[in-house]
Amino acid sequence: MDVMTSWLHYRVGNYGLCYNLFMQQKTPTKHRGKDKNYLTLFTSTLMLSAFTFGGGYVIVPLMRKRFVEELGWITEQEMLDIICIAQSAPGPIAVNSSLLVGYRLRGFAGAMVTLLGTVLPPLVSITVIAYFYEIVRANQIAAAALYGMQAGIAAIIADVVLTMGSNIVKGRNWGDYLIMGGAFVAALIAGISVSYIILACGVIGAVRFLWQNRRREKELT
Amino acid sequence: MLYLQLFLSFVKIGVLSFGGGYAVLPLIQEEIVRNQHWLTASEYIDVLTISQMTPGPIAINAASFVGTKMAGIPGSIVATAGCVTPSAIIISFLAWFYFKYRNQGLLQGIMSGLRPAVVALIAVAGYSLIITALWGSQAELLLSNLDWQALAILAGSFVLLRAKLIKPIAAILLSGAAGVLIHFLGN
Structure with missing residues (x-):
């Protein structure tokens, strides 16, 4: 900072x-x-x-x-x-x-x-x-710079994914692993819409929370 | 009609973009590139690039860009308004609720389910970004039509970023400079 x-x-x-x-x-x-x-x-x-x-x-x-x-x-x-x-x-x-x-x-x-x-x-x-944008895009030098930047941003996203992914892996929570793997397969291989995946995983998170809460209350009584 | 379409598309993106930052990438890609065809894959990456060098969140930058491209200044305003409307409504409600009850365990629960999913979705969006950067719009992904120069820039930036030697904005600028250098060397 x-x-x-x-x-x-x-x-x-x-x-x-x-x-x-x-x-x-x-x-x-x-x-x-x-x-x-x-x-x-x-x-x-x-x-x-x-x-x-x-x-x-x-x-x-x-x-x-x-x-x-x-x-x-x-x-x-x-x-x-x-x-x-x-x-x-x-x-x-x-x-x-x-x-x-x-x-x-x-x-x-x-x-x-x-x-x-x-x-x-x-x-x-x-x-x-x-x-x-269109004018700049038509300029050869600007186009060459944007061409290089496309590869640069791909590297940034790869770096972000690796950092975020390793944070999830470090959490050692099998539920999280399943959600991450499931969402990846659903989006890339099954081609399911991102909106449905987000909604489904939100519901899974809510259910998991309520279930854990209930178990904790049972342990207390 | 186009205005309404722009507004609703970005409302949809605004509603579903949990997690901040890069979490919005897969949503914009699906809605703007795949469903509406308002941007090509290559233009979409340009928007992300511009977004790194200008103020503001990616979602708002994308909304302003797509809005301007499709319908000029009014389009830009309409799309950006669509992008922030869900936030304004949901946050007002949450703020009222939170400052009243100070308890949002269920919301934290929902977030705990979304966090790993968001990582996976960004990974999928990143995968298609890399494909576009390395193969352009070619249909077949073969070693023979791989763009080796792009791969070199990508790999170089990635190593520097991983080693925390440079910040993302520096990576973008260096990659742009490398692109220009390759252009002049090629001539």
């Missing part, structure tokens, strides 16, 4: 709000105790989203820094709860966690404000890129 922060500092430099957002210690109390107003909520999530590249969990520590440390609007424990719910619900973690921050601070209206702040940067940048 330190690398990311220093990189961001390098990127955004000394420019007002970005500076407040990403620099440690320098301006820690400027906004502290300030009104939980919509504008700060909006600009905070907008800036967080604009400087989070690649999606995924990168935004979580940045969000924690902004809302817990700098603004002091959310407690450490609440932030952990928020990350926990954001992970358990469908949808991107970045969108879910900012919705929750907004909801926690200003109810449903707050959630809509943070949603807008989070969605605008990718929406605008990708729409612009999509307009130029």
Whole structure:
């Protein structure tokens, strides 16, 4: 994370709000105790989203820094709860966690404000890129770069799968092995739709939870 | 009609994308490439590549890209709105429920069943990405029509990533540079 922060500092430099957002210690109390107003909520999530590249969990520590440390609007424990719910619900973690921050601070209206702040940067940048995509694709050098990048992204996915897979294997849970193997065979060989596999595995997880709960209660009595 | 189709396709993706990050890959691939034919396999990988270099989650990037390609700026807005609508509804409900009861054991149970499945589904999506990167759109996967240059870039990036020598964004940029280098060496 330190690398990311220093990189961001390098990127955004000394420019007002970005500076407040990403620099440690320098301006820690400027906004502290300030009104939980919509504008700060909006600009905070907008800036967080604009400087989070690649999606995924990168935004979580940045969000924690902004809302817990700098603004002091959310407690450490609440932030952990928020990350926990954001992970358990469908949808991107970045969108879910900012919705929750907004909801926690200003109810449903707050959630809509943070949603807008989070969605605008990718929406605008990708729409612009999509307009130029065909032109860029037709350029030989750009096409060569994209050709190399296709192999690069394949390597990234392979790396991600290996890391996630070995985490499951380390769990030493035969049920998990069965679900993972079953889902793989169902999707690749049987060609079953991804939606059905996700729904089925969610149901299996729920049934497993209820069954384990019941057994635990029996052991207690 | 196209707007409604865009909206509903991304609502479907939004509802089913549990697990965050790369978990959405197999869903987008199935809905956008295989069912609707809005992107080719190769264009889809380009979107993933762009997504690594721009802000925001993959799902939103894909929605904005596909929306723009199919129906311009209104399409982009409609598809992106579709992508986040399920999150907004489900999260509002969960937040209300959670801050009231602070108990979501069953939800954790559902997640415990989904986590291994999501890994398997990303693996399947990754498999077809690798096939597309190495063989393009050729029907037959033979050693003779394998793209050795792509394989070299893939293997090199993979080793550097595994050894944690570079971050994903650096891997993308290096691979792009390697592609350009090969292009000039080939001429």
